Amino acid sequence: MHAAPLVALVGNPNAGKSALFNALTGARQKVGNYPGVTVERHAGRMTLNDGRPVELLDLPGTYSLDPSSPDERVTRDVVTGAQAGERLPDAIIVVVDASNLDNHLRFTLQLIALGLPVVVALNMIDMAERDGLTLDADVLSRELGVPVVPTVAVRKRGIDALKDALDALVGPGAVALRRSDPALHADIATLQRRARQIAVAATVSETPARRWTHTFDAIALHPVFGVGLLLIILFAMFQAVFFAGAAPADAIDAGFAWLEAQVTAAMPDGILRSLITDGVIAGVGAVIVFLPQILILFFFILILEASGYMVRAAFLMDRVMASVGLSGRAFIPLLSSFACAVPGIMATRTIDDEKDRLTTILIAPLMTCSARLPVYTLIIGALIPNRLVGGLFGLQGLVMFGLYVMGVVGAFFAALVLRRTVTRGASSGFMMEMPKYQMPNWRDIAIGLWTRVEIFLKRAGTIIATTTVVLWALLAFPQVPKDSAVSQVNYSVAGRIANGLEPVFRPIGFNRDIVLALIPAMAAREVAVAAIATTYAVDAPEGDAGDRAMKEKLRANWSLATALAFLMWFVFAPQCISTIAVTRRETNGWKWPAFMVSYLFGLAYIMAGITYWLATLAGL
Amino acid sequence: MATPHTASSGLRGFAPLREQMIASAGQTPLLIINRSCFSWEGMATPLSLEHLPQRTHATVAGIAWDQLAAPEARRLREFGFDEGVGVEVLHRARIGGGPIACRIGRMTVALRRRVAGAVHVSIAQPAE
Numbered sequence: 001m002h003a004a005p006l007v008a009l010v011g012n013p014n015a016g017k018s019a020l021f022n023a024l025t026g027a028r029q030k031v032g033n034y035p036g037v038t039v040e041r042h043a044g045r046m047t048l049n050d051g052r053p054v055e056l057l058d059l060p061g062t063y064s065l066d067p068s069s070p071d072e073r074v075t076r077d078v079v080t081g082a083q084a085g086e087r088l089p090d091a092i093i094v095v096v097d098a099s100n101l102d103n104h105l106r107f108t109l110q111l112i113a114l115g116l117p118v119v120v121a122l123n124m125i126d127m128a129e130r131d132g133l134t135l136d137a138d139v140l141s142r143e144l145g146v147p148v149v150p151t152v153a154v155r156k157r158g159i160d161a162l163k164d165a166l167d168a169l170v171g172p173g174a175v176a177l178r179r180s181d182p183a184l185h186a187d188i189a190t191l192q193r194r195a196r197q198i199a200v201a202a203t204v205s206e207t208p209a210r211r212w213t214h215t216f217d218a219i220a221l222h223p224v225f226g227v228g229l230l231l232i233i234l235f236a237m238f239q240a241v242f243f244a245g246a247a248p249a250d251a252i253d254a255g256f257a258w259l260e261a262q263v264t265a266a267m268p269d270g271i272l273r274s275l276i277t278d279g280v281i282a283g284v285g286a287v288i289v290f291l292p293q294i295l296i297l298f299f300f301i302l303i304l305e306a307s308g309y310m311v312r313a314a315f316l317m318d319r320v321m322a323s324v325g326l327s328g329r330a331f332i333p334l335l336s337s338f339a340c341a342v343p344g345i346m347a348t349r350t351i352d353d354e355k356d357r358l359t360t361i362l363i364a365p366l367m368t369c370s371a372r373l374p375v376y377t378l379i380i381g382a383l384i385p386n387r388l389v390g391g392l393f394g395l396q397g398l399v400m401f402g403l404y405v406m407g408v409v410g411a412f413f414a415a416l417v418l419r420r421t422v423t424r425g426a427s428s429g430f431m432m433e434m435p436k437y438q439m440p441n442w443r444d445i446a447i448g449l450w451t452r453v454e455i456f457l458k459r460a461g462t463i464i465a466t467t468t469v470v471l472w473a474l475l476a477f478p479q480v481p482k483d484s485a486v487s488q489v490n491y492s493v494a495g496r497i498a499n500g501l502e503p504v505f506r507p508i509g510f511n512r513d514i515v516l517a518l519i520p521a522m523a524a525r526e527v528a529v530a531a532i533a534t535t536y537a538v539d540a541p542e543g544d545a546g547d548r549a550m551k552e553k554l555r556a557n558w559s560l561a562t563a564l565a566f567l568m569w570f571v572f573a574p575q576c577i578s579t580i581a582v583t584r585r586e587t588n589g590w591k592w593p594a595f596m597v598s599y600l601f602g603l604a605y606i607m608a609g610i611t612y613w614l615a616t617l618a619g620l
Numbered sequence: 621m622a623t624p625h626t627a628s629s630g631l632r633g634f635a636p637l638r639e640q641m642i643a644s645a646g647q648t649p650l651l652i653i654n655r656s657c658f659s660w661e662g663m664a665t666p667l668s669l670e671h672l673p674q675r676t677h678a679t680v681a682g683i684a685w686d687q688l689a690a691p692e693a694r695r696l697r698e699f700g701f702d703e704g705v706g707v708e709v710l711h712r713a714r715i716g717g718g719p720i721a722c723r724i725g726r727m728t729v730a731l732r733r734r735v736a737g738a739v740h741v742s743i744a745q746p747a748e
Contacts, residue, residue: 063698319718
């Protein structure tokens, strides 16, 4: 005996299902995961007009009960009672787009045939009217044999009527599936024809109205203006993530530094203080510092999705992405990864095809993220001569640009190879519905943002914080004896690991100091700068004097060949536990992050080696 | 990945039709003869959605399901592609043979050219 009846929201993609879910449940929703698949389970509580509580389930949008992706399989399995860990719903709300009846009714017919109590939400009825379409809900109800309620989910219209209809459906009495219904097994074309007949019957009048979606598409999909518009939008987005995200991130950094200082002042020196400041506070800080970027990026992505523009961007970029075996949908996540791979990988959820999505996740860390910049700046500033090439370009800037290009070329090459090996499979290609443009609903955007943040903090955050503490332990133990001349770093487990790894890295031109710096830099790439400073005993590398001292030490200890190899290493190496943690979260297991780490370290080693030996041969 | 049609994406008329006839292997010779009669009976012009001129009302004449992978064929059916349904090309991403956007029923969908090439259409006088 369950406390509350379970009602599932089902419908085609772009029917406005999530908006209806938000309108029915408000903020009372919980996002989880279905076991074994990366499909989110959105559930929420709603109250019927007579006060009875109902558990509402928002199922992934799908076109039929014949699934072509894990999301669509979940939808089918839930409504047929085959989904592990989910009970058979007591009723279904089928959400249909009023201006696209002939297509959406086909799936509705399939769902009605299941035998569960059904109410149809004739959604976005206002948009249909704007399109010059007048519909008769009563005729539709009679033809389908189930109640039909006109709704406008984003304006919260028709919600009470929908609840009334639901009231009558979720009474006592068990429901049973009609597995034998002929419509369940009917050929899709037959159902489609029947759907078209019903749509025609329910349409009172249809006057051709000027569709401004098509007018706007003439610009948005234009080979020249459309690409221009896309570039403007991307530029604004990139600027916002990169620069607007930087100030709050710095503030968070400063806040945690202040907290560390307070604890340092209040506690006696010792292992406990070190654990709290360098372990726990640094670990939690490493998680929180991502929030501004994640919030800003997802704010843009959710608006682009909700407005209908995202599919247009994918349309424009599809040809380019197709050349390496990806689809246009991979473009935005990859671009976001230039700021940071963590929100970039989270953004791959917009890619429907599993193989496409996996490939995109695997190459996302190759996009030059902002954490590489401090490392590049330091090494280039110290060891690349500041002179002009061809009297026009600075050599330093050219090297920096080369590193960005190297990342992109590496990513495309990796995608080509991956798509033919580990993520091989029939490409689902690029077949997408292009929804009508509409004004995003701010409440839906806010709920979407909160959902992302919650997922990041809960799932990735815990791994990031834990690993930071583990890294701290590697550097803090065993403790150096009081009178020893050896530094703590060298004496620690990390120092000993570096000793062991040094022979492995010698062939690619890395000395022990570099290997030692790479270990704490696993936490985040920019930590390499501080780590190098520690090994060369430079205090406060952030200051001007410290910066100069660092560069002198580097010039004294590194050859140009080593420096170039080190830069090349950072183009490829997955030196970022946050990325690894997010990959684990998004692929639901350790298999793919393990693969990602191995192939990227392998590439980094080979590319750094090639660079080192070419540079050495060139006499650098 | 170059398709035989890439060079002709901007052209309309005979040339792409000829290429298409040659490209659509697996069709019976009889059909090819039919298609070479450009204005067959003056009623309908058979050609593929890939080459349908923009903003021209047409109806789906047939779909070469055997040219499509199973998921592609399923999605195409789910979008409502079926004989006799009205279809219209709205936009083409011209650069290097990108996808096309077309109206099918009351929906707008994006398809890659290869998939659109499997959809045969006829430019008929609107029956509506």
